[in-house]
Structures are given as C-alpha cells and as structure tokens.
Amino acid sequence: MTQLGEIQQAILTGEAAAVGSLPVPESYRGVTVHADEVDMFEGLESRDKDPRKSLHVDDVPVPELGPGEALVAVMASAINYNTVWTSIFEPIPTFKFLKKYGKLSPLAKRHDLPYHVVGSDLSGVVLRTGVGVHNWKPGDEVVAHCLNVELEGPDGHNDTMLDTEQRIWGFETNFGGLAEIALVKANQLMPKPDHLTWEEAASPGLVNSTAYRQLVSRNGADMKQGDVVLIWGASGGLGSYATQYALNGGAIPVCVVSSPEKAAICRKLGAELIIDRSAEGYKFWKNDDEQDPKEWQRFGARIRELTGGEDPDIVFEHPGRETFGASVYAARKGGTIVTCASTSGYMHQYDNRYLWMNLKRIIGSHFANYRESWEANRLIAKGLIHPTLSKTYSLEETGQAALDVHRNAHQGKVGVLALAPQEGLGVRDEEKRAKHIEGINAFRGA
Template sequence: MDSLAEAVVAGASPERLEQEPLPTHYTAAHTRVEDVDLFGGTQDRDVRKSLHVGAVPLPSLAPDEVLVAVMASSINFNTVWSATFQPVSTFDFLKRYARQGGHAARHDLPYHVLGSDAAGVIVRVGEGVRRWAVGDHVVASCTHVDDQEPATHSDGMLGAEQRIWGYETNFGGLAHYTVVRASQLLPKAPHLTWEEAASMPLCAGTSYRMLVGERGARMKQGDIVLIWGATGGLGAYAVQLVKNGGGIPVGVVSSESKAELLRRLGCDVVINRADIGMGGDGAPGPEQTIELGKRLGRAIRRELGEDPHIVFDFIGQATFGTSVFVVRRGGTVVTCGSSTGYQHSYDNRYLWMNLKRIIGSHSANLQEASECNRLASMGRLQPVLSAVHPLDDVAEATRQVQLNRHTGKVGVLCLAPEPGLGVTDAAHRARIGEDRINPMRQPAAVTA
C-alpha cells in the first residue's frame, strides 16, 4: 500500500492527504485487450479466467474530475458483461469514447479498470471542481454525463454522451483509486460502513428511477408491483421502495431459501417460480407464456384479489412476455435490463388492446440518485449486502454473480482492511437499529 493509501486508511486529515504524494501505479481489477478472444466458442465464459488484479498506471485528472481512494466497491452485472466480452467487448466502448480527444483519449488503454460502485475518500480534485474537497467521504453514482450537451440539462440519462462509469469508461471503482466526474458524487451516509455504502448507488438508484422517478412507472399508494428477481440487488431495493411508497410488493424468486430471505425483507407476497411451473432461463414459447401468465395471475389474485399495476422486469427474455400478459389493463411494465437475453417476445394484442405501457429505464440521473441517497442517509432504505470479498478475490465474487449464486449485493473491500469500518455517526446507526441494517447479510462477514 502506498503512503497516500496508508494515510487514508489511518484517517489522516485533509491537509495530510494533500501533502502525501500520488502513487505512479495502483492496484485494480481489470480486463486486458489481449484476452478479448479468450473464450472462443466456449459455452461457459468463466470470468475467473479474464479478470485480473494487479498494478496499473494512475491516470491524470481532468479539471472536472476527482480522485477517490476507494475503501469499498461492489459487483454489478455489468462487470460480468465486461469480463465475458459480451454482448460486445467494452474495449470498443473505450475506443469510441477516446475519439473525442482531449482527456477522453486516456480511456483507450490495453486494460480496462472495472467497477460501477464506490465509497471512499477524496484525495485530489481537479481545478474546476467547486463543491467537493479533499477528505470528503463520498459515494459515486455510475452515471457519467457530458454537462455541455443540451439534453443532459433535461435529463442526464437522455444525453447521447451519457455513459456508465467503470463499464463504458475506464478507471472504475474495483480498485484502490478511481477517477470520477464531480457530477457523479454524493455524500456517503455517515451511519453506514464503507462496504454497505458502496453496495447502494447503482442498484438502488436504478430501482428508484424505475419506480419513483418522473420518467419511470410513477408508483402510487396501493399499487401492486410484481418484482422479478426480488432477492437480487435491483429487486431487493425495489421491494423496499414499494413498501416505503405505500405499495404492495409481490416478489418472484427461484428457491425456498430466497423466498425466506424475501419474507425477512418484508415482501407482502412471495411466489416461487417452481410453484407456477416456471424453471430455467430460456424464453418460453407463445402458448407457454400465456399459460405461465395465467398461473402467475391466479397466484397474485388469490393473495390480493387484483392484477398488478406495475411489473418490474430486468430479467428479459425469460420473463418479458409473461410480464406484458400479467400486468393489469392500463398497467405498466418497466424494464432496465435483460440478464437472460435481449430479444423479447410478447403477444402485442395484450399490450395494445388493454392499453398497457412499456417503459425503458436506465440508471438514474443525479437528482434521482441524490433523492435515493437521501433515503439511505435517513435510514429509510437499507443496504442489501449479503457477502463481502477482498479485492484480490474479485474474480470469484464476480463468478458468484455470473452464476446467480448470490442474493442482494456482493461487496468488495478495496482499501478498507476489514468490514465494519467507515461509520462516523454511530448514534444514528443505533437509532435505526443494527438488526434493521443489511437484512440480507449472511453470518460470515468476509468470504475469503
């Protein structure tokens, strides 16, 4: 560990952090361009073969950027995409971005530092940064926007140059240091540990935009919300947001053990996929889709007497046709991803004749991320961290997400030497209640 990192871990003052020299290299989880064709035609693209942890050069800062010493990060599915080089190699994103020239050219490198979540301490600020200072404890939103693009000022997610940091940009958060734009930063919730705080921005913000944001489904009190993959990172935050907003969450899971976790999270109705004859990740045929929709609809009506107002679907190919069928007349299907495949098939009669809507949603703009972070800081939205790995074990952590063997979020300690550090408001944590924080945590704190 370099002297600046040691000072951060020791809790040094901002003045001391400014005096410490920047390292020339830092430790980071990354992919390498030479591995792009590593998997060939193999069916199992095991990310443990393509993810590397080692030293890379420290980049310079643009005027609107900050350098953050990363205490903790977390695994998102986009790290799986990067490490499998599918659906496209992320090195293509970096080359395209670099064509802008200037500071963007730094991103086109033979390695790609991954990670779209981070919690840490600012150690340097660019000369154009106004609202942040060395020593601030922050979390990073993954939304990387161009503030000189007109559409950005309507909605950060609408700008053509909007990117996901650590996936479509280099220098991500699964590292000892990360480079982010100042417009990505939010204050870290002081009652949370580093790893708890790092587990929230991407998934919680994405769920917030889908359900609560002005451009999402606009859930209201009493709405029944069907949530696929309800014990995953997105789903577990969705359950909480629905409950907070006076809605009724209906969670769909793939096992009884996950069903028990979901009940612990407070989900009103829990449905095991096996109970409606839905197994595997393949796309069902048209007749099977309708039959599954009927079974699922009956199960929901048996518990609540009504069809869902909203379906929260990031699963994609395996569920989308059922989602369109089962949502009520005039209802909304909101989607942000397709972990089982991008080609969605559904019977359009059930969409147009029943006046249903499909809304595409992606990440969150800074205002939405800020509102979501406020809920976390108030203790009204809890982290859903279930396991924590050291940075050296990032490949195995990502493999667990790749195989869907995880629940909630999988955290990664970067500079933090152990879990449980970073709490600066223990009194607020005590008021919330230790038993309420991290309702999906497992007994073992760190997975070696």
Template sequence: MEQILEAIQSGASGDDIANLPIPESYRAAFVKRDESDMFEGVDSWDKDPRKSLHVDDVATPELAPDECLIAVMASSINFNTVWTSIFEPLPTFGFLDRLARESEWAKRHSLPYHVVGSDASGVVLRIGSAVRNWKPGDRVTVQCNHVDGQDPTAHNDSMMANNQRIWGFETNFGGLADMSIVRANQLMPKPTHLSWEESAVNGLCSSTSYRMLVSDNGARMKQGDSVLIWGATGGIGGYAVQYVLNGGGRPIGVVSSPERAEILNRMGCEAVIDRKASNYQFWSDEHTQDESEWRRFGKDIRAVNNGEDVDIVFEHPGRSTMGASVFAAKRGGTIVTCAATSGYMVEFDNRHFWMKLKKLLSSHFANYTESWAANKLLCEGKIQPLLTDTYTLDQVGDASLAVHHNKAEGKLGVLCLSPAEGLGVDDPERRAEIGEDKITVFRG
C-alpha cells in the same frame, strides 16, 4: 497507498490528505484488450471471470479539470462487470475507443486494459481545477452516470444525453481498484452510519430501482400500487421491494427458493411467489410461449394480491419473462424494464398489450438528481444496503463468477483499500437508532 490508508483511518484532516503524495501506480482489477477473444467458442455459462480478470498495478492517470481522484475503500460487483469479464455481448474496448475520440482528456481511456467496476465508496484525495463542491478528505459514494454538460441533450434528463455512459463499464478507471478517477458530478455523500462496504453496494442498483419506480421518468408508483418484482432478492429487485414498501405500495416478490422467500418476509414483503416451486414453463419450446402458463401465473398473483392484477411490473429478466409480464399487468398497467439478463430478443402477445391499454416503459440507470435522492434515503436509513457477502479485491474473479452463476443474493461487496469489514462507520449512534437488524437484513 499505505500512507493514504493510514491517514484515512486516523481521521486526518482534508489539508493533510491533500498534501499526501499520490503514487504513480495503484492496484486494480482489469481485463486485457489482447485477451478479448479468449472465450471464443465457449458457451456463455462456462465463461469464467476468474480467467479474464487480472489484479495488478496500473498507471495513475492524469486528473482532468472536472474530475476527482478518490481512494476507493470498497466497491461491488454488478452484472456489467460480469459482462465485461466474459466479453459479452461484445468486448468493452470498443466503448473506450469511441470515448477516446471525444476530447484530449478522453484519450486516456483507450488503453490495453480496462479497469472495471461501477460502484465505490471512498475518500477524495485530489480535485481538478474546475471542481467546486468537493474537497480532499470528503467521504463519498459514487454514482455511475458518466456525462458532461457541454451537449444540449444532457440538460433535461442526463440519461438522454448523446454521450451518456456508465463509468467503469463504458469508461476506464472504474471502482474495483485502490484508486479511481470520477467526474465531480458522480459524487454523493457517504451515509455516515454505514461501513465502507455497505456504502459501496448501493449506487448502481438502488438508483436504477429508484428511477424505475419512483421518478417521474419511471413508473411513478403511488401509494396503494401493487408491484410485481422479478428477482426480488437480487441486486435491483431487493431495492425495488424497499422502495415499494417505503412508498406505501404492495410488493409481490418473485423468487426461486423458500430461503429467498424468507428474506423477503424479513424485509416486510408478505406476498411472495416461488417460481421454482410453481415450475412455470412460459416457453413450451424455443419459439413458442404457452399462454396457459401466463394464465396460471396471473391466477397465482391474484391469490396473493387481494384478487387483483398488478399495477406495475418491475421487469428485467427479459426474454424468459416478458410475455408473462405483459400479460400479468392490469388493464392500463405499466411494465417497466431496465435489462434482459435472460436474453434481449423479447416476445409478447400484442393483443394483451394494446387491447388492455398497457404501457411498456424503458429505463436505464438514473440521472444525478435521481441518484442523489436515492442516496438521501440511504443516508436517512429509510432504504437499507443489500450487502450479502464481502470479498477482497484479489477475489474479484470469484465474486464475479458467483454473480454470473446467480449464486448470490443482494449485492456482493469488494474490499479495496479497506483492510477489513465493518470499518468506516462515522455515526454509530445513528446506526443503533436505525437498527442493526434492518441494516444487515440480507446478511441474516
């Protein structure tokens, strides 16, 4: 791996990189199958990823014809890594076992360990015999939609494919490692003006927000739309704010502190609601929601939105907020949801839904076309990375715990093969043109 790193840092040619020896093992972050019950009886909040995530050498897998082996320079932490590390809502080894039944190549994924991570930036080292659009030496980022083209369900919107999976969560050989195996249709060009870690944090969250708001498969936000965004300085929320601003809409960001409100103001989001200061109590007890609190919330929204209800609600907390989200959308408005970080069993008052002709739309990551479009906007500097802090691969447990306990804004990057922050910028002139203050807004 040292020889590979030296070649990448020295700007070696693609031919030189293609001739480098590939090590038989590499360093990776993984959970163990025989530890799947280690947190049995422990409250979710108290489950500690530092106890379950191991960093050690694993065997380098054989390369399938449609795959690429990449040197991972940097990766990032997503909620799915946290879920895998605390074995919730169930251990991910079941996903790997089901994948293994699909083909001879898929059998590689069912192992005693699961290498995690659904983001990466890096350099192509080897390509399979069927790969035609990528070559050794290419600098790339990775989108995590793992799907093949042999099923007819994959050929309209690949997110609807029967065998659609999230790489590094429902597959093995994820991005929190010094190397990774990815399908060729997961690769995208690395933004030349961004560092390795800045490039690594965008794939999952930015593409998810793009599909939810911009794509024809999502809310189809148009110029002038007002969009209520829960967790507006979080991973997907921070990208949602940017897509709304970039598309001529009006974001109303919901955050939980004045410091987070200040981040939104620096991004250009003027309408902000501090939910902690307002102390909304949407649930009066475990089984009962308080409609008067929905009404107070709606009044606060109208106070910062020119007296109007919102066109779109960008929803992902789930149980804690869904009732309020459905209530807050305007007549004929859309609630688009992609997650349920506060609980999966949601409730809302159907009268406010059906009688006002609102729409509830589900969304899940993004297809290759949507991810490519989102990455193009990053390459053009129209969308910025949300990197807040950077950890080393050996600190992956600490980084995952910070995300688990909601102590991090934006995205946490993880240096894998890259030895330091700030490396990998190939076009400093482009970076200066876009502006350091914009690129690093979440690090301000």
C-alpha cells in the same frame, strides 16, 4: 511505507483531511480485463464463461486528472451485472466503448487503453480535484454514482440520462471502482452515509439509483400508494431495493423469487405476497423458440389469488427474455411494464395483443440522473432504505465474486474491499447505526 499505504493509514486513523498534502502514487492496483483476451471464451455458452479467468488484478498507472474530475482513494466497491458482462465480453467487448469514447476529445483519449479497469460502485475519500471543482475537496468521504456525462449538447439538460454522450462509468469508461484509486467526474460524487461501513456504503450505488428511477421517479413507473407492484428477482441486487421502495411508498409488492431462502429474505424486509417460481414450477418457454401462454395465465391467476383479485399496476422487469412475455400478460389493463438490464437475454418476445388492446405501456429505464441518484443516496443516509450487502470479498477475489453474481449464487449485493483492510470500518455515527442495524444486516449471511 508506500505512498498508497500513507493514504490508507491517514484514512484509517481518522485523518482523512491530510490526504490532500500526501503525494499521489504513480500506480495502483485495479481489476482489469485485457483487450488481447476478448476471444478467450469463443464457442462457449454464456453460462459457461468464467469471470475468474478474464478478471485480473494489475498494477496500472494513475490517470491524468482533468477539469471537473476527482481522484478517489477507494475503500470498497461492489459487483454489478455490468461487471459480469464485461468479464465475459458480452454483448460486445467493452473496449469498443472505450475506443469510441477515446475519439471524443484529447482528454477522453486517456480511456482508450489495452486494459479496462472495471467497476461501477465505490466508497472512499477524495484525493485530488481538478480545475473547476468547488463542491468537493481532498479528505471528503464519498460514494459515487455511475453516470458519466459531457453535457455539451442540449439533450441532457432536462434529464442528464438523455445526454448524447451519456455513459456508465467503469463499464463504458475506464478507471472504475474495483480498484485502489478511481477517476470520476465530480458530479458523480455524493456524501457517504455516515452510519455505514465502507463496504455497506459502496454496495447500493448503481442498483439503488437504478431501482429509484425505474420504480419511483416520474421518469420511470411513478409508483403511488396502493399500487400492486410485481417484482422479479425481489431478493436480488435490483429487486431488493425495488421491494424496499414499494413497501416504503405504500405500494403492495408481489415478490417473485427462486428459492425458499430468497422468500425468507423478502419476508424479512416486510413483504407478504411471495411467489417461489421454482417451487411452483413456472416454465414460460416450451423450448428455445416458443413461449407457453398457459403458463402466463397460471402465473397471472396466482398473482390474483395473492392480491385478492388484482393484477399488477406495475411490473418491475429486469430478467428480460425469460420473463418478458409473462410480464406483459400479467400487467393490469392500463398498467406499466418498466424494464432494464435483461440479464436473461435482450431479445424480448411478447404477445402484442395484451399490450395494445389493454392499453399497457412499456417504459425503458436506464440507471438514473444525478438528482435521482442523490435522492436515492439521501434515503440511504436517512436510514429509510438499507444496503442489501450479503457477502464481501477481497480485491484479489473479484473474479469469484463476479462468478457468484453470474451464476445467481448470491443474495442482494456482493461487496469488494479495496483499501479497507477488513470489514466493519468507516462508521461515523454509531447511534444511527444501532437504530437501523436490523435493516442493515438483513442480507448478511444469506
């Protein structure tokens, strides 16, 4: 049996504490992009770029463990849109991030390589910890959030997202979670929810924390009871968590989806006010250069029809270019548009009269700090928020999983198994799981 096989066996047989005495292998399999292939999609439109061609499963060396860091045996991971961006080398190849990071210090130089191990989610078991790590030990079952910070300057000590050296692990750093072993900072680690499988526990991390900060936190929209919240892509990776937070927090979600199947998922979550923008034929752009304000007005009227005459207090915005003009128009006077991601394009256009004359606010929101991520994970662990996993792939099928997300042919989150040999493993609290099984499985088979 290989060294990695011994580690896997110890975890699967309930002897995870023993991994601290087992040797760490010299190499592991990871999903990578290659620096010498960054021009492979030149001349193609974004929608025509195929992650299956750029994502590889390679055998790569285990990185040196530094102070304040941990090596984690990855049981499962998940696909986020940043992996799609990485795989199609947009908006820029991530090797530019790695090169810049590599100039920071001799330790950071490890990340500047001709390959990039990607992925910003994981669930797994701590293998080793570096000097100065006290809260975690080998054998601990964990999940990881994706905020990587240095905190050597003052800016990040009020909100770590403002650290001048803030990066997203597995996107702007190397050695990410779509792999059998990952390198993280110890302050990325959080306890694995004990009623979830490995793949379920891996799936919320990035999107759950992002939605928490964007919608609930004082750093985001600071949602309160009774707020009308317009949620774009309400059954997707981000939107499915925003929908849950709105419902849990006493708000009134207006869920925008693009198919009857996605509408059905929102209803399953408990949402009642739903707009199927494909069925209702909303086209916010007349052509590539001109938006259609009449469509904004029709959309706003539809929202008021559903809410009994109320405009949204908060617009949960992440599609970006395609929807941003409508979002600014639709928000109520004094309302908030909170935005991240821009999956349909970064160059937003809107009519500033609707913003300035109606005293609306646009808030930029990016991932979450450690406290926000911890709170979001705590809600998962308590069964108050549930994973939105719909489908799981093997590590070798990561390219196909990323293609599904790229083409929006998925619901909720798409998981990837690493060292877990099959789905359904890793549950430690069957009683709690049974209590929440309907919520846990809400997206399964969707």
